Amino acid sequence: MERLSLACLCLLTWSGMTSADGNGRVVVKEGSDALLPCSLSTERNIIGELFDWKKDGQREVFMYEPGVHYNNGRSGQDEQFKPRVSHFQDELKNGNASIIIRNTKVADSGNYTCVFPHLQPQSQTFLIELVVGPILKDRRNIPGAATEPYITTIDQTNNWSLLQCLVRGAFPKPKVEFKDSSGNVIPAPEPQVSERGGGGYNVTLKATVTKTDTFRCVVTQEEIHHQVYAETYVFLPTPPKNGAAQKMSVKILHQTNDGILLQCEVEGAFPKPKVEFKDSDGNVVPAHEAQVSERGGGYDIILQATVTKTDTFRCVVTQEEIHHQVYAETYVSPKGFPTGWVVGLLITFVISLVGGGLAVHCFWRSKAKKFKEGSQTERVPL
Known part of the structure; x- marks a missing residue:
C-alpha cells in the first residue's frame, strides 16, 4: 500500500x-x-x-x-x-x-x-x-x-x-x-x-x-x-481513544541489609507520563534516573528506587495532558526492620505479660489481706 x-x-x-x-x-x-x-x-x-x-x-x-x-x-x-x-x-x-x-x-x-x-x-x-x-525562492537570501x-x-x-x-x-x-x-x-x-x-x-x-x-x-x-x-x-483508520498507559507493575528486585530496590514498569503510554514512587504518606521517594524508550505509539518507562523503611510504596503514573493517573503499590519490610505482624505480636505479648503480672499481684495481695483479717478475728475473746 x-x-x-x-x-x-x-x-x-x-x-x-x-x-x-x-x-x-x-x-x-x-x-x-x-x-x-x-x-x-x-x-x-x-x-x-x-x-x-x-x-x-x-x-x-x-x-x-x-x-x-x-x-x-x-x-x-x-x-x-x-x-x-x-x-x-x-x-x-x-x-x-x-x-x-x-x-x-x-x-x-x-x-x-x-x-x-x-x-x-x-x-x-x-x-x-x-x-x-x-x-x-527565498528572496531574502539570509x-x-x-x-x-x-x-x-x-x-x-x-x-x-x-x-x-x-x-x-x-x-x-x-x-x-x-x-x-x-x-x-x-x-x-x-x-x-x-x-x-x-x-x-x-x-x-x-x-x-x-x-x-x-x-x-x-x-x-x-x-x-x-x-x-x-x-x-x-491518515489513521482506527485512532485510539487516548494514550493512557496500557500496562504497569511494581516489583521487588533486590534486598540487602541496607534496603530494598523497587522497580516500576510502564508500557505503551502516550503522551510521555510522569512516573514517581511515593510512600504511604504521599511523600515522593528519591529514585534513580528513569529508563525511557519509544515503542510503537507510546513510551516504555522503567523507574527504580531504594527504600529503607517498612511501608507501603506506590508507583504513580501521571499523564496531565489527557487527565489520566494510575498507580500500583507494594508492601516492603527491609532486613533489620521487624515486619508489622511481628511488631504486633510483640506488643500483644508485652501487654499480656504486664496484664498477667498485675492480675497475679492483685490475687496474692487479696489473699494476704484476707489472711490478715482472719488472724485478727481469731484473737477476739468468746
Whole structure:
C-alpha cells in the first residue's frame, strides 16, 4: 500500500485541513504530490460502493465502482488527470476513499468533491479545496537560514504514525517542533543535533502522532527572524481513544541489609507520563534516573528506587495532558526492620505479660489481706 503521507514545503498561506466530515484546504508546492482526504466518519467497508471525485463540479478526476476504476480500463477520466491519480485499494475496507494526485500543476488548483451517490441511508458529499503554488525562492537570501525541512514517515500502524523531520545546515541552531493543524505542539523527545562543516547544524526530530490530521514541522531561528516549515498528512483508520498507559507493575528486585530496590514498569503510554514512587504518606521517594524508550505509539518507562523503611510504596503514573493517573503499590519490610505482624505480636505479648503480672499481684495481695483479717478475728475473746 502506498504510504499515507505527503510532505511539502508551504510558502503560501495555509488554512488547515479538516477531517472527511467537513470542508478543508490542501496547499502544496507545484510538482509535489497532493493527498485529498475523503473518509466516512465511521469505519465502513466501501469495496462495494461507488464514489466519484470531480474538479469544479465537472471534470472527472477519479471514479471507483466495485472492481472498476479509471486506472484499470474504465473510460471517462479528464485528460488533465491521466495517469496521475490513484486511490488506496487496501484502505477501502476501512471507509477510506482518499486519492493522490501526482506531480501537481498550478492548473490543478480548484474545488474537489468526493461523492457517494448510492450510500444508504443517504448519499454523502465531501468538499476539498486544492491550492497548488508555484515554486518560490527565498528572496531574502539570509546567510544560515534553514532551508526546506524534510518529513518522512518512519513507521505506521492503523492507530499511530512515527514521523521524522530533518533540518540540514541551519545557523544559528534552530528550534524544531511538530504541530497539528490547530497549532498545538506535539510532545516529542529531545531532537538529535549535530554540527557539520561550515558552522551549520543538522537537526533530527521524531514524534509519534495518534490521530488523522495534517502535521507541520516548524523550524524557527529567532536570531535572524526566519521561520520555515513543511507539512505531512497522516491518515489513521482506527485512532485510539487516548494514550493512557496500557500496562504497569511494581516489583521487588533486590534486598540487602541496607534496603530494598523497587522497580516500576510502564508500557505503551502516550503522551510521555510522569512516573514517581511515593510512600504511604504521599511523600515522593528519591529514585534513580528513569529508563525511557519509544515503542510503537507510546513510551516504555522503567523507574527504580531504594527504600529503607517498612511501608507501603506506590508507583504513580501521571499523564496531565489527557487527565489520566494510575498507580500500583507494594508492601516492603527491609532486613533489620521487624515486619508489622511481628511488631504486633510483640506488643500483644508485652501487654499480656504486664496484664498477667498485675492480675497475679492483685490475687496474692487479696489473699494476704484476707489472711490478715482472719488472724485478727481469731484473737477476739468468746
